[in-house]
Amino acid sequence: MHFEEIIKIIKDRRDTLQVTQETLAELSGVGLRTLKQFESGKGNPTLLTLSKLADVLGLEITLQVKNIKPFK
Amino acid sequence: MHFEEIIKIIKDRRDTLQVTQETLAELSGVGLRTLKQFESGKGNPTLLTLSKLADVLGLEITLQVKNIKPFK
DNA sequence: TAAAAAAGAGCTTTATAATGCACTTTGAAG
DNA sequence: CTTCAAAGTGCATTATAAAGCTCTTTTTTA
Secondary structure: OOHHHHHHHHHHHHHHOOOOHHHHHHHHOOOHHHHHHHHOOOOOOEHHHHHHHHHHHOEEEEEEEOOOOOOO | OOHHHHHHHHHHHHHHOOOOHHHHHHHHOOOHHHHHHHHOOOOOOEHHHHHHHHHHHOEEEEEEEOOOOOOO
């Protein structure tokens, strides 16, 4: 999952929950400026920042082996 | 997936592939100091740093809705 | 379309991630 | 034990994420 996809997931999820950037910033403890920067594709958030956002949005960050082993 | 779990996945995967921190640092373009700090639980890597490591290790970062909706 | 709300951007400061270097500690193999 | 490789730490520097404030742009809605 690439950067842009991660951003999209966050934005889509926020839209689904009908939460504004401002509200999400408050609920997550992440600065509004930081959230805006991230969602507009200009950021490189720390794992902590991302997980704060994910927590509030009911999202989970996972790391998994990317082995799409095809059958012969 | 919490911080410690993410660290564990990285370390385990590196062990499985039998790659040293030094080699992983070189292959991923992440500084050795940064990797050491992260693996020893002292870091808060940026998403870019984490994804560089994940790429080399064949791991994928994903964000998914954490809705473990139980049946009644 | 006008007004209001939400999102994005410029500028600045502060905190800290990223990095390299040298040194210490740990662990495994002999 | 002793050696050697790998992992971890202290210290310092540089780059940049986080943050707030203000203003502009875009989107929504009345």
